[in-house]
Amino acid sequence: MSNQGFKLVKSRPDLARIKVIGAALVLVAMFSIPAAAEAGSPLCASRPEILKQLSTRFKEAPVALGLAKNGSVVEVLTSDDGETWTIMVSQPNGPSCLVAAGEGWEELKRVGAKGERGA
Template identity: 45%
Template sequence: MLRVGILLALLLGAVWLTTPAHAAPPVCGDRATVLKSLSNKYAEQPVAAGVASNGGGIEVLKGPDGKTWSILFTYPDGPSCLIATGEAWQEIAFAVSGPKA
């Protein structure tokens, strides 16, 4: 029983040490303002969009040659928030195979 307690304490300690002290608040604002900012700063433009189950909109934006990308979520009756950003976006071509391809 003592072994299990020690193992659990070590595991929880490892998780605590790898968790950031504080998470950065999301960047939110008026959709047009957020889009203009991403365009001006990174030359990012929308390349894909969809509607979430709660009625909100989700958009993928990318810069020239995929050097940067952002994912923007717009709440149904609220602001638009950046939910992810990164570098090195890559397009993937999917090939359909099988008898009806």
């Protein structure tokens, strides 16, 4: 698979990158929530309980978050080695729900069309 316009990095993202990642996560959540609803109810619980379970079972911790227009918080959690990842959506004054999970998380750094670094 080609990495057109992207290169892998292992550094900590700056604030602008966090905003870009957050916006991407909102889009992922928007498309994932209907799919999860079609497959059955997504796994939901209090945010602290989900964070505790993901930390205990998979050694995952939050690495990025974004605020959706409806006030929901979209978070990506990964294990230190990137072996596992989870996307969670927390509703205002409501439950947190797991909307996607998988293996092999890798952070990408966007590179512009002429090779300059993007935000």
